[in-house]
Amino acid sequence: MIFIDLAVRNLRRHKVRSILATVGIVIGVVAIASLGIMGSSLSTLVGGMVSDVSDTVLITPHLAASSGDPFDPRSALAASISTKNVGLIEKAAGEHRAVPMFVASDRLRVRETSGYATIYAMPAADIPFLLEREAGLYPQGRSSGVMVGSLLADEFDLHPGSRIEVGGESVRVLGIAAERGMGIDINPDYAIIVTEDWYTERHGPQDYSRVVVKVGDLSAIEDVKAAIDQQINRRSEVVDILDSREILELYYETIDAINIFLLGIGGVSLLVASVSILNVMIISVTERTAEIGLMRSIGARKREVLRMFLYESLFLGVIGSIIGGIASTAVAFSASASISDLFADFSVSGEAGIPISVVIGYVAFAMAFGIGTSVVAGFYPAWKAAQLNPIEALRYE
Structure with missing residues (x-):
């Protein structure tokens, strides 16, 4: 628990830096989840617009x-x-x-x-x-x-x-x-x-x-x-x-390509956010080199130092992903509603909404991706901190 407390303390000591890194994760999660949900909504609308002419x-x-x-x-x-x-x-x-x-x-x-x-x-x-x-x-x-x-x-x-x-x-x-x-x-x-x-x-x-x-x-x-x-x-x-099956297949292949493109845009946003976390963690390791040396000299193991810094990046990822998940749900439903209104006159089925399971799936995927990206981005700085020589770290200024 002490290493978790130290991780939280360091994030609080550098509030602005932590907030900016979290905002990057929020943007990335919102981009992935909301664009994915919008793409699924568009696919549902196309399915509703196309009448059954399989013969x-x-x-x-x-x-x-x-x-x-x-x-x-x-x-x-x-x-x-x-x-x-x-x-x-x-x-x-x-x-x-x-x-x-x-x-x-x-x-x-x-x-x-x-x-x-x-x-x-x-x-x-x-x-x-x-x-x-x-x-x-x-x-x-x-x-x-x-x-x-x-x-x-x-x-x-x-x-x-x-x-x-x-x-x-x-x-x-x-x-x-x-x-x-x-x-x-x-x-x-x-x-x-x-x-x-x-x-x-x-x-x-x-x-x-x-x-x-x-x-x-x-x-x-x-x-x-x-x-x-x-x-x-x-x-x-x-x-x-x-025949109608071939034409419908072309429709859905096009929609799938659009969905992949939209998710790719969201993924790039999240990767940019991970670079921000990487930068934050490297700065944090550099600023706390002497503190790391002190901890190692009084008995802290390498894996404990590694975990402490991974906790920091994990907390940033979890907080950013939760906020991003909530925000992306609201953004996606709003955008999907706008698309539904735009194509409402063309819909055959009258069902413009998308299943709640699809929304949950995209939000969960975006949040998991955001947390995973944060941990991966923080691994190198954490590993670097764990490998510091205690004597040299204590003499660092």
């Missing part, structure tokens, strides 16, 4: 996706799927339903508010197949009416019978699509849905933007993809074929 195969023009590099000049090229290739896709899909569609944007005006909205155009018979109806009717054939997504309708207080301007033309809202969330195939909640006939009547015949294949039997997804690839990409790569 979907998405076919897009190859040039539209290019290599995925934003600096690839092919990314800027317009690309589409020809009517002939759509026929081949339908043939390869067999009994599974293929839905070709146009994806565009046009100017939307609702009363005094104007902007741009996404437009999905597809065969009239396929609209009820892909989308559930919340209110009103589905658009039919060349009808001048349109269907709007539920979130767009909520934002502008639209209902069946409302009139809006699309591309400068006044049209009637026939129906409201039920909230669906961010899907792999389409994201209709903030969009306008029209029939293919309605769209081509105003913009002329065009090639399609994408084709969505709904596979009735999930075990047949790979076979459907292979059949489409064989039918379309036999000579050259014309289309990219992805």
